[in-house]
Amino acid sequence: MFVPSILLKQLYTRASLTKTDKGLSFSLKNRLKDATIKEVKWISLDGEKFQSIKFHSS
Numbered sequence: 001m002f003v004p005s006i007l008l009k010q011l012y013t014r015a016s017l018t019k020t021d022k023g024l025s026f027s028l029k030n031r032l033k034d035a036t037i038k039e040v041k042w043i044s045l046d047g048e049k050f051q052s053i054k055f056h057s058s
Contacts, residue, residue, distance in 0.1 A: 007032075024050070 016027035024045070028037075040053040 010031055011028045013027035013029050016025075018025050042049050042051045043053060044050070
């Protein structure tokens with residue numbers, strides 16, 4: 001599912017993107033409405049597609 005950039009700007013926690021030993025880490029905070037992420041199939045960053053996505057919620 002394509003997520004418009006205006007929506008991503010509201011979900012993404014600024015300056016949370018960091019490089020880790022296992023890849024990348026970033027934070028999302030839903031400021032819009034109650035919702036649950038069930039699956040992330042892929043993420044594209046600077047034109048590079050990442051498909052092995054693991055996430056956790058807190």
